[in-house]
Amino acid sequence: MSRVVMKFGGTSVADLDRIANAAKKVEQEVANGHEVVVIVSAMSGKTNELVGWVRETSDMHDRAEYDAIVSSGENITAGLLAQRLKEMGISARSWQGWQVPVQTTGAHEAARIEGIPSDNLDASFASGHKVAVVAGFQGIGPDGRITTLGRGGSDTTAVAFAAALDAVRCDIYTDVDGIYTTDPRIVSTARKIRKISYEEMLELASLGAKVLQTRSVELAMRYKVPLRVLSSFEDDISETAGTLVCDEEDTMESKVVHGIAYSKDEAKVTLVSVADRPGIAAAIFGPLADAGVNVDMIVQNISEDGRTDMTFSCPVDQVPHALKAMDEAKMDLNFEKIVTDTEVAKVSMVGVGMRSHAGVAAKMFKILANEGVNIQVITTSEIKVSVLVDRKYMELAVRALHDAFELETAA
């Protein structure tokens, strides 16, 4: 029997009515003759509330306890949806991550899925259950403790189940009806993309387009999972609904720039006047990596007097960890002071067409200059250009770029 994976995000299960709405969509797939694995997120706002409670208790909280607390939101939704399905006469049960088990690394708050043995779910389906409702975002580490997969991690749970159970499809139900050229909530002219390559989606996700968690796209690309994003509020769930993430050859877009992403929760940290000597970068970024800080952009200024400023960006909530790591390495690094700016944002443009077209970055810089937006840090790769700007100009920058690159019109 064929299997499908359906994932419902927070707004799609925000209250009992929406859970009932999700249950109807599950019912349709059961009626289509599938065994259904449903991955659920916590009800909208729940995870933020739980994270807030952890932060209130401590700036430098215990990461294993964070996971124990923050994973609980998904358990509630899984139970409620299974209960609702049973009320509708559909044979279903809820599963917490450890019961499956979803085996992960021990990296609390950002664990990676290492395996999902299918035996327990296979047995459940064989015994007559039609639906397995699984709490997303959570797993079990090597020491038997609960882990979580990073914010937005239920997307990754869904793709990992689709790969492990050889599902014919992985459908991500959310509050928008597909993937757009940029976040439709900040640019009203954003255009829905019918098909997008794994590679472009991977860049957009890693650069902040939170519609899919980065790791979920990585897994979909590796295991060739047909991944679809569609609305849980619309009736159409037929094959043409939503946006398909697929191989590059199967997409038709010919625009050089395909999408714009932004990430607001960035911070910029500068170590002022460090010795410009071989090994200095390793001496800075080694301890940051050990402290679990995800360093993104890096700039080292050229120095004349044997000293240099080193600037890096990282997620704003990791700043306390970064500062602590730098403070502990201060004797070795011998910097004058640290300057932190927690009011910055990153804006990025993505498109596979950039491989063969020069001038995208130059045009981007000119548009931002015309808007009076100062660029603080720049990074580029084969298919993307990113800039760090003052957070108050972020939306302006995204809109101006979307307009100037004419993303509202199809290729």
Ligand code: ADP
């Ligand atoms: P869920 O709770 O269903 O996981 P998320 O809030 O994580 O939903 O992701 C959906 C949101 O992603 C949308 O509401 C939208 O604001 C945002 N988003 C950002 N970039 C894009 C994009 N390029 N296309 C569609 N949605 C986007």
Ligand code: ASP
């Ligand atoms: N509930 C988690 C979060 O808000 C996981 C998810 O929704 O994907 O990040």
Ligand code: MG
């Ligand atoms: Mg999400």
